[in-house]
Amino acid sequence: MSAAAAGLAEYDVTVTIENREGLADPEGETILRDLVLRSGRGGxxxxxxxxxxxxxxEAADARAAEADVERLCSELRLYNPLVSRASVRAEGAQ
Structure with missing residues (x-):
């Protein structure tokens, strides 16, 4: 049975993982110091x-796609929730 016949659609889900506020971001600090500021972009x-x-x-709707990916991230420990936060957003596949 195809996904369409099963009432499912494809969704592209974007997961953005970043350090929690207040925690150091050494990579970001290096980019700022060594690339941005040294190039004269003071603002x-x-x-x-x-x-x-x-x-x-494949999911029934965007909300289900997001929930599936949130569960996947949690079960597979794709990020550490103590130091990182993740946002999940689904869009219909192109």
Whole structure:
């Protein structure tokens, strides 16, 4: 049975993982210090880095796709919730 016949659609889910506020971001600090400020761009005050995962799933709707990926991230420990936070957003697949 195809996904469409089962009432499922494909969703592209984006997971953005970044350090929690207040925690050091050494990569962001290096980018700010060594690239941005040394190039003379004085208006930049901070740089924070993040990892992005793009996962395509089949689900009944966008909310279910997001819940599936949140569960996947948690079960597989794709990030450490003590030091990082993750945001999950689903869009219909193109």
């Amino acid at each position: 930049v005050r901070s740089v924070r880095t993040a990892r992005i995962l793009r996962i395509r799933v």
